Amino acid sequence: MAKRRGYHFALLVYFLMCTAQELAASRAGYEYIVEADAWLRLHIVPATWSDARLRCHLEGGVLASPTTTAIATAMSAMMADSKMTTRFVFIGVHALISKGDFMSLDGVPLANLSIRWREWEPNNVKNNEDCVTIDGAGEANDVSCDSPHPYFCRKETAKMTVNKCGTTADGYKLEPRTGSCYKLHRLARNWHRAAMACHAEEAHLAVINSNLESQVLKEIFAAVPNNVIKSGDPNFAFVGVWDWNEHGEWLTVFGESLPEAGFDGWSPNEPNNAGGQEFCGSIKRDGLLNDYPCLIRLPFICEITPK
Ligand SMILES: [Ca+2]
Numbered sequence: 451m452a453k454r455r456g457y458h459f460a461l462l463v464y465f466l467m468c469t470a471q472e473l474a475a476s477r478a479g480y481e482y483i484v485e486a487d488a489w490l491r492l493h494i495v496p497a498t499w500s501d502a503r504l505r506c507h508l509e510g511g512v513l514a515s516p517t518t519t520a521i522a523t524a525m526s527a528m529m530a531d532s533k534m535t536t537r538f539v540f541i542g543v544h545a546l547i548s549k550g551d552f553m554s555l556d557g558v559p560l561a562n563l564s565i566r567w568r569e570w571e572p573n574n575v576k577n578n579e580d581c582v583t584i585d586g587a588g589e590a591n592d593v594s595c596d597s598p599h600p601y602f603c604r605k606e607t608a609k610m611t612v613n614k615c616g617t618t619a620d621g622y623k624l625e626p627r628t629g630s631c632y633k634l635h636r637l638a639r640n641w642h643r644a645a646m647a648c649h650a651e652e653a654h655l656a657v658i659n660s661n662l663e664s665q666v667l668k669e670i671f672a673a674v675p676n677n678v679i680k681s682g683d684p685n686f687a688f689v690g691v692w693d694w695n696e697h698g699e700w701l702t703v704f705g706e707s708l709p710e711a712g713f714d715g716w717s718p719n720e721p722n723n724a725g726g727q728e729f730c731g732s733i734k735r736d737g738l739l740n741d742y743p744c745l746i747r748l749p750f751i752c753e754i755t756p757k
């Protein structure tokens with residue numbers, strides 16, 4: 451009997467260990483590659499090379515290349531396991547800086563990468579193939595940077611620690627009054643790029659759900675004075691309000707009307723659609739809403755709403 455109990459206990463320990471390992475092996479879409487001590491994420495939604503590079507960068511990583519045999523092997527395995535409908539993925543190898551001189555974003559020379567060119571490649575079709583894809587066998591092809599492909603991001607283990615806001619991104623602070631975490635990005639981006647930056651940090655552009663949250667955002671903005679904003683107009687910050695291209699109706703990034711979301715306090719004389727191009731939502735330093743051109747870059751505030 452005691453023997454059987456011991457056996458059951460061993461089984462339970464084994465099960466718990468497997469579960470723990472599984473949890474440790476997958477985080478924020480990334481899988482841990484033991485042999486490389488690195489984390490890889492396969493983004494299966496195709497993007498242009500530039501957008502892929504930016505997305506990985508905003509996630510705190512780099513558009514990955516098969517820098518070692520271990521990573522090349524892991525990439526092939528992840529591509530085989532994925533639901534991708536295409537055979538090719540972008541890697542971080544490019545010749546955008548000096549035409550014809552392929553290099554990796556990781557700083558590894560092409561000759562040392564674990565890839566080989568497919569037959570007849572690189573062929574620089576129409577003098578427009580400055581980016582590189584690999585297929586499941588790791589064979590490389592130079593391709594146009596503008597046609598979208600899935601891609602791999604890579605993060606170092608040191609950047610994978612989950613903080614109490616539930617993200618691996620730094621700079622988020624829990625605000626007890628609303629229960630949300632916030633981060634003000636001082637480097638300005640246009641509204642859609644700002645939304646992308648928040649999403650890359652497992653957050654969303656801040657949605658104001660109460661007068662109190664408006665006050666909280668006002669204080670967060672006030673804590674970053676004009677001269678600390680790195681670019682863009684320091685008196686505005688993008689938030690999660692958009693007209694969804696239906697000019698005149700303002701909704702949150704979750705599609706709720708502002709009264710439904712719980713806050714529709716516009717700054718005096720706003721929304722004024724100044725210049726006829728103000729279709730994205732920001733706050734002024736008074737914490738109240740203002741319409742602003744989507745394509746002009748502003749600092750912005752991301753929010754992580756507790757689950
Ligand atoms: Ca080619």
Ligand SMILES: [Ca+2]
Binds near residue numbers: 656657
């Ligand atoms: Ca909120």
Ligand SMILES: [Ca+2]
Binds near residue numbers: 722724
């Ligand atoms: Ca305005």
